Amino acid sequence: MLQNIREALKTDPGSAAPPAYDAIDKGRARLVAHDLERDDLIKLFCERAQSSGSTVHRVKDVYGLKRILAEIAPSGSIVSVAAGAELATRLGEDPSALWPESCRILSGRSLTRETLFEIEAALTGVEQGIAETGSIILSAGEDKRRSASLTAKKHVAVIFPDQIRSDMLDWTAGWRPSRSAASPSGMTVISGPSKTADIEMKLVVGVHGPAELHLILFDGG
Numbered sequence: 596m597l598q599n600i601r602e603a604l605k606t607d608p609g610s611a612a613p614p615a616y617d618a619i620d621k622g623r624a625r626l627v628a629h630d631l632e633r634d635d636l637i638k639l640f641c642e643r644a645q646s647s648g649s650t651v652h653r654v655k656d657v658y659g660l661k662r663i664l665a666e667i668a669p670s671g672s673i674v675s676v677a678a679g680a681e682l683a684t685r686l687g688e689d690p691s692a693l694w695p696e697s698c699r700i701l702s703g704r705s706l707t708r709e710t711l712f713e714i715e716a717a718l719t720g721v722e723q724g725i726a727e728t729g730s731i732i733l734s735a736g737e738d739k740r741r742s743a744s745l746t747a748k749k750h751v752a753v754i755f756p757d758q759i760r761s762d763m764l765d766w767t768a769g770w771r772p773s774r775s776a777a778s779p780s781g782m783t784v785i786s787g788p789s790k791t792a793d794i795e796m797k798l799v800v801g802v803h804g805p806a807e808l809h810l811i812l813f814d815g816g
Contacts, residue, residue: 631761636726640759641812643729647787648800649808656815657688660753664718665695667749667809672715676702677743679736682720682753686813690718690753706743717747717805721754722782723770724810727762730786731810734779741783750785750805755813 631639641651652663668674678690686693691700701710719739722732731752735741744750760766789804800806 631726633756636759636761637756637812640724640726640729643726644787644810645729647729648790649729649787649810651810651812653812653814657686657693660686660811660813661693661695663809663811664693664716664751667751667807668694668698668716670695670697672698673710673713674698674700675706675714675717675743675747676700677706677740678718678720678753679739685720685755686753690720693718701743706740711742711746714743714747716749716751717744718751718753719744721752721758722779723766724754724759725761725763725766725784726759728786730784732766733783733785735781735783736779739779741781744785745804747805748801749807749809750788751809751811752785753811753813 641653644651654660654663674694676690676694682690691702694700701714719733722734724731731754733739733741733744733752744752760769785808788800788806788808789802790798790800791802792798
């Protein structure tokens, strides 16, 4: 059978050299300059994120972060934390302690198939932010369950200025998994809250994922 296919394609295994492709001209492929000043990059990220339906908050310290979380999660809400150790290290505080005391916090093994769909708000960190589209990139792993942010009604992601890249070309060129950690089981690119449209082009938000995406830009250094 393989011989018949080769004859039909007029190819001989090993005889044909792979097709040559021109190198990507990144200058022409880019829609955003990769050498923007940091303040301009942050401004662009915030603008693009808001245009995709995200709500952007800017805070200077952990107290500001707690205040925003208290506004997002009503008293007594069921919330989750799937942020990984990196966020705790950068904040200098356990992310679980950021939610109001009245909230019921789910994390680790308490995140089951049943409780996942009860979550009002999920807190995560991010791997990177993309200024060109206002997107965030999340990595999944043992302590960063992807399902937690996908099933919650509200997704809250904390991002730091040095995590923002101009575009996907910059991110893929610079990203390398940490040698001290296992490679992520998956990567998710998120641009705004969950959106879907039917054949009549009627846009509906929050049907297949969070209805709200809150990006908290932590400017505290």
